Amino acid sequence: MQSVFSGDIEVSIVRAGREIARVVRPLRETAAGPVIRFKRQFWPVADGIVYLDNGPIPEDGDNSPANENLVRHDEEDDVLQDAVISAGGSARLLVNAGPGTGKTFVACSRVAALIGEGVPASRIWLVSFTRTAIQEIRNRLESYLDDPADATAVKIATLDSHAWAIQSGFSSEARLTGSHNDNIRTTLERVLEDEDVQEYLGRIRHLVIDEAQDIIGDRARLLLAMVDGIDEGCGVTVFCDRAQAIYGFTEDSHGDDDGEIFVEELERRSFEPRELRRVHRTSDPALLKIFTDVRQRVLDERLPASRKGELVRGEIRRLAANQLGQSWDLDLTGVPANSLVLVRQRCDALTISGKNSEIPHRLRMSGLPSRILPWLAQIFWDYAGRRVSDDDFTELWQTRIDESAAPLTAERAWQLMVEGAGVTGHLVDLHRLRELLGRSSPPVIFTSPEYGDGGPVVGTIHASKGREGDNVFLFLPPLEDDADDEEEIRVLYVGATRAKHRLSVGDAPGRQSGNIDGRVWKRLPKDKLLIEIGRSGDLDAEGLVGVAAFSEEEARKAQLVIALNPSMQDLYAAAKGDLGWNMELVTPEQQRIAVLADRVRTDFREIAKATNRWPQPGYLAKIRSIGLRTLVVRPGDPVLERLHEPWRSSGFMLAPMLVGFGWSKLKGRS
Structure with a gap:
């Protein structure tokens, strides 16, 4: 049968009544109805769901959807993803994954496959650079597993959180003092010198590392010490993209002197190269050119950085769907809630926010407090007991929380508390919960990913890395003589590739703040x-x-x-x-x-x-x-x-x- 492509669609894959995966695939309209390709077979789609129990569509003769070039493209994509997902548990892989190429899907599927092969979920560690990425992975992993409880057992955290867990677990004198780098350096010393810590790390069966291109300095040295210290049979899966390496990783910094040390060291350790190529984030032709052609320009080492910067800026402007004015003139009234408003400098984000103070919006920048959701204080502000039962919690919830405005149900809130500090399924230790929530980086399950409750997100490019929005309003800063040209090119590329459907580009002022x-x-x-x-x-x-x-x-x-x-x-x-x-x-x-x-x-x-x-x-x-x-x-x-x-x-x-x-x-x- 003949088919027509209708753009990409996010589809729930269901087996025996349970969602086992969520994928983005090209949707084909055929005489037999809409279909997608999954695991090298065609499946009918009903209301955004593929029911595996109903079986695939036969691929014989006229019953195969047409357009062989795109079919081959999908087959190549399946092979590239499967080469990571289905690799042996002891494999050490360095996966080159550009923006929107399904990295989170592959990472979650990799973890699910390892658990399916018998690797204990508690022996799998996943390290990411940002709390935003941690939250997204946590939210998605549960749907990939036969037993959702395994998602809780997987140790998913930022490197700082993993480092603190190692410190506090092996030293009664561990204190959250000094800078984050002090925490990392102290943990590095323990990994190198403490036999108990080394034995503990030897229990890891698989280590997954995200955003490797941004791991530098002491963090790179800590992770390399962990990689070198774990058992030879322990696998490691590392995801990276040099085109998104913005080493300072804060909106007001301009470069770092350690470069790509972590990725380079992994290459010296003979990690097997893998690659994800197909862009799933967007089907818009102009945006696809930014994700692919402009990415190649960003990675091109033959051009002088200043010339490359001009070309990348010009291409992003040319391929954008809309040209904006100055950032300080932006009115959020007409900006859809599923949008990202992105700037290079923190000052510009604060200015936009202040100009639109009457319009609901959220903020995403470094340096803001972790937003622990308010229901916890609303419930427990006057609760003096050491422990709380599920019955007492339900009674407190019913009398203190407005169900119509709550972001979750009482049942879900209790599940999260049990996950974090449960003594049993019916009893939670509030002292243990306070220990978790009192950290500088509390568990993401109790926090909101943005600072605010509704409306579009206004933030810096750095803080929005790893996120996406249907509409992106990107304001480009002027070229500055003292900036790191290569880093600034990558920062702009990261901002432009957050867009799923529409990119609008405007201008922001230069650095005008202290x-x-x-x-x-x-x-x-x-x-x-x-x-x-x-x-x-x-x-x-x-x-x-x-x-x-x-x-x-x-x-x-x-x-x-x-x-x-x-x-x-x-x-x-x-x-x-x-x-x-x-x-x-x-x-x-x-x-x-x-x-x-x-x-x-x-x-x-x-x-x-x-x-x-x-x-x-x-x-x-x-x-x-x-x-x-x-x-x-x-x-x-x-x-x-x-x-x-x-x-x-x-x-x-x-x-x-x-x-x-x-x-x-x-x-x-x-």
Whole structure:
């Protein structure tokens, strides 16, 4: 029978009533109805579902869908994917996978195949660079496995989380102090010198590493030590794409000096090369050229970087479906919710967000607090017990949570708690749960991937790596003399290849802001200042319910105001002498709801030094909150003694999601 291609479709593969996989395939319209190709056979599609129990369509004679070139293309794609998925459990593979080529599908299918061959799920480790990727893999893996519980057993985490697990598991003196790099270096020492750690790593049966092109410096050395230290029979599957190597991996950095050390070292260790070629993310012809032809340009080492940058920029502009103006003019009113608005610099994302403060949107940038979902504090803020039963939890949920607005059901929330800190299926240890949630990187199952609750995502290209959107609004920064040309080329390529259906391109200003330990600030005419607020650490437990900040009655009132007003505009912060010149945060009605942490005061002092003006700014106006999050204090933390009850006993409290630029003004004279 003849067939016509109708673009790509995401299809659920179902066997015995259960979804076993989710794939993206070209949809063929035939006389017998719509079909896709899966595992080298054609299958009928009904309402986006392929039922394997019904059997494939015979491929004899006229019953085979036509268009042999595309069929061969699909067959090649199946072979390339199967070469990774079905490789032996002890194989060591280096998989070159460009954007949109089905890397997550292959990674999940690889893990499922290993478990199907008898590898214990708990002996499989998966390491990714970002929490965003971890969350996506976790969400998808369960549907690939015969036993969904195996998805929980697989150790899926960022390298920092794996490193901390190794440290805390083998040292009673392990502390979450210093920088993330300190954590990595300490773990590296243990991997190299501690026999107990080496024996523990010897239990790994398969190691999957994602985004290898961005693993550099101490992280590269740690992973190489792990690869060299695991048993020879332990397999390793590594995914990489040099075209997406943006080594600084933060929106305000410009390169690193360690290059591609990790991938190069794996090549020296004779890892077997594999490749994924077919782009599944989009079927748009212009976007496909960006994913393929422009990618080859990005990887071309023959051209000078400056010339290559001009060509890549020009091609991205030419192939975009729409040309935009300046980033600061973007109105989010007409931007669909399934869109990404991407910029190179953090300052530009904050500016767009501030200009659209009345329009619901989400933020995705580094440096923001982990957004632990608010239902945890809403349930447990006054719960003093060490453990909670499923019956007690259900009663609390029914009396405290608005089911119509909740992001999940009570049953699902309980399942997550059991997964994280279950004693049995009917009992959860809240101290253990607080230990998990009190980490700098809490488990992704309790967090939201973006900062906010609805609308399009506004963020930096770096933080959106690994994500995709139906529509992408990409604002290109100007060329800058001190930038790493090769890195900037790759950054733009990463931004452009987030699009599934439509790419629009505009312009963003160059770097016009200062940076104090990650906090962005900007000097305006007439000594006005824009200063970022809402970074990780700007609010802490003492500033929300501490005895130095509130009386017990005032703390209860403040928490109630926060709970009843998830979105707030025109908050105001001012330094107070009785607070050690830390800033109280008040509503327009002058109700204190928090005291900002000491780091805000010290950062303001550094801004004063940078501008050679004194005294430092003493207020911040036009602060806003875009929602609620849970803040958790771990059991045994000395901070607890400085909190009011019931939070001293419970360890759970609500915090506003502060975002964006606040307004201030320089004082005095230089």
